[in-house]
Amino acid sequence: MNPVAGGPAVDASPPWLAALAPCAQRVAARTAAGDSVAHALSAEPVAIELPAGPLRFVPGDSAAPGEAYEAFIFRTACVPTRDNLHDLLNGLAWLHFPRAKRRLNELQAAEIARTGIGGTRGPLRDALTLFDENGAVLDAPPALWEALVARDWRQLFVTRRSLWREARLLVFGHALLEKLHTPRKAATAHVLLPSGANPSLPITDASIAAALDAGHLATKPFVPLPVLGVPGWWSPNENFSFYDDSEVFRPRRVQQPKPTKPALQGGSA
Structure with missing residues (x-):
């Protein structure tokens, strides 16, 4: 220390x-x-x-x-x-990461110049702030990406655990790094899901900066990842019951279809 x-x-x-x-x-x-x-x-x-x-x-x-x-x-x-x-x-x-941080700042400044400072940031500035404070970048085999996007934590961290030897996770967000100063199980990164067919992103300053596209970021293309579940990052996760905590390792929400109103029946009372 x-x-x-x-x-x-x-x-x-x-x-x-x-x-x-x-x-x-x-x-x-x-x-x-x-x-x-x-x-x-x-x-x-x-x-x-x-x-x-x-x-x-x-x-x-x-x-x-x-x-x-x-x-x-x-x-x-x-x-x-x-x-x-x-x-x-x-x-x-x-x-x-000066290129990536410069890109974030340029996008933030452009939005501030365009819309000013109001009560809400808007979708792009929200996404920029989220990545700057809490973002992460993952370079991993496709099977790990599939499990992450599906929130299939057992596949991600147990069944395919050996694949993490081929993966690299970078915590970019400084607020998340601050939280990890006192590690707690619930610490969660927002992993940037790049646009394009291949979600993996080489972890370099230039590649991260290039992935920070305003139109893509405005869609909030992030996947949550409890980072202390990553093999080798925290000794408690060597016991696989670590991942049974549904308050941290939550399943993916299934979008329920909105109920439709029944058609009004004709006739008189």
Whole structure:
């Protein structure tokens, strides 16, 4: 466990943080030495620029009063960052997946410019926020995808368990990573189901960014996945009774047809 001075802590060892671990360890070392989270993140190299210039992390109160968070990032290339675990993990995602995060920000900013900030975000901004906060990407054999989409948890995690050796799951959402800091069985990712015949998505920054199509995202193409059921991710799931919990591993809802009203009969009373 790497302490952050006066604030959050980062444990970079769990499998869900594997992609971010090297950067997380360096940032944690800086914050432990007294740096703010924003300053520690800004010391890391950034692979690309945003439309407004080089990506930077700034104090959490940097945006003008009333300015939307995503609009501020798009306008300034600055990410407001508080000294807490949530914002630290968001910053790590920016550093490791800058193309995907830039794409999310561009789409959010375009929608804000088009519709403004109202009481509701609308379907596209809802989907963008859901993926940014709670999303995941899966590269897996077709049999695992079929079981996941069908919510056939026994097939997914028990019968076809050996296939997980050929699979890779990336937790992208920083809010979900924050929840997994204290692992609980119900922690659930929203796995992006790409458009096209092959649902598998190679897990690279460029491929994730390319999959973030506005029209597709507006349909909310996500499949829920209780991530602590993934083999090797949490020792309690080695006992297969782990998956018998119907409050977590819920069956897929069957859409019931709407009842039709009976035709009115003619005649008089």
